Amino acid sequence: MLERHHLAIIHAVDKHGTLTEAANALFLTQSALSHGIKKLEGYLGAPVWQKDGRRLRLTQAGQGLLNLANRVLPQFEHTEQLIEQIAQGQRGTLRIGMECHPCYQWLLKVVSPFLMEYPDVDVDVRQAFQFGGLGALLGYDIDMLITPDPLFQKGLEYLPVFEYEHVLVVPESHPTAKQGYVSPQDLSNEVLITYPVEASRLDIFSQFLTPAGAGVKKHRTIETTEIMLQMVSAGRGVSALPKWLVEQHQNTLPIMPVRLGEKGIFKDIHVGFRAGETRPDYLSAFIDMAKQTHHLV
Template sequence: MIEIKHLKTLTTLNATGSLIETARQLHLTQSAISHQLKELEGRLNCALFIRKSRPIRFTVSGLRLLDLAEQVLPQINNAERDVARFCSGNAGRLHMAIECHSCFQWLMPAIDKFRDSWPEVELDFCSGFSFLPLPALKRGDLDLVVTSDPQPIEGISYIPLFCYQPMLALSRHHRLAHKSYIEAEDLSQETLITYPVEKERLDIFNLFLTPEGVSPAKIRHADLTLMMLQLVASGRGVAGLPNWALFEYLQKDYVVARRLGKEGIWNTLYAAVREEQQGMAYLQDFIKTAISCCFKDLKGIKVASTEAPYFEN
């Protein structure tokens, strides 16, 4: 009668409040979701939610099923993980590197969860920018690299995690703060505060300044997100940071954020792994865990398509 996919659909419908967004998250069309729910309501002979309202509201029956989903879905996840542990060897190594400092915010809880499930897996991570992580991954010194700048390297495959919006953080009193979006030219007289990495590894250059041939007046480095934002708030410059990393500081009114270009920019964060390791149970579980942590903890991110990244050459 009722199926697990129904519980998943209802759960994300509850989270999103609309069919169309549910469809996006589940990588289906809105039509498919509509058909699926109609079919289920037909089987149960019972309305599950009230359509003529936004956000959608659930009936008692719908709520009862949400309740069921909350019980059942974690149980199923646990069982699947256990089975994966029994089957594949449950020991292994997971050494990872993060190209983006801010990522620690969501990576920490994900790693904690993972350690509980796979105590035998040897965990290690580094975020230093003292070496190039993708070649290290290729060599086998690393097993997973979190990057927003995938390179077409033989034997490396990229699994999309989520989409985010690189934005510009400004002091509330900054001369650009009145604009609803920032143009590349605006930055030619500004001090840009970045993480201490080469320009080529920074979204704001790759996707915004370099294509327009603009350079900021001055570049200044800072190690920590919080330090960058203190500098911004103190009027020492502006900073390019992902929207989800800015969220809590925006709420506290430390700074304001503006999108880059009229339409804004969307970029995708990937987990890079060696192709031959991609099927390994604990790796897959780590990535699954990481994604679910992101969508729980971060505001403003979107689901990525399941597709591998497209390389021009």
């Protein structure tokens, strides 16, 4: 019979590569681990791994078990953690997934008071997902997803917690700095600096340039907000960021926010979570705190 510990062994072998390291990670002896898998292989009628030198390589059957382990094990861990939190009085870890590069500065405004109010709850922020943010949320790898672009799907619920304006960031000396707004065509000779995200998921493209059939002279990417703003202030290009984030840096950098289009582009930061399940009180408290951040940014 296929049991949870079999899936844990397959997952450990795939992660660590050798029988010795997998056994150490699971606090088992190599003989116990091998014996458990041999019984499973007898039940399944197929080998689950093959030796490749010192390392183990999963067979097709083993890969199928690994796919199941990646889906099921996080759900076991989530349920056990939830029950432990109930038993211990709201202790645990709030695992937050991020699909928004500039949201980190906003998130810090929420995390600081949250940690003070819930000293027994830790916070873990994750940005790299094996199956994307939605997959991580549905797969129980995270407890909530922070995103400005929610993808509504059965089993998920989103709450808007913070509204902001998405603006063009230019140096103070830029010709558009004194304009009330810019048109898509105004950017035709500009170097646009963005985060390393697919262009179709960037608002400056999807909601501004592409619908107007416009483009930029050059598009380059930078991972960190601070370096991006330094580049803009030095006249190396323009960028598009939340207005509140630009205003936070105006005291130290000669930069200006300019409205994108006459009506502007307005967005909401959303918190997404799994619908219809019991949530610990601290998760609801975090959402309430997130809604109160307007006066902090």
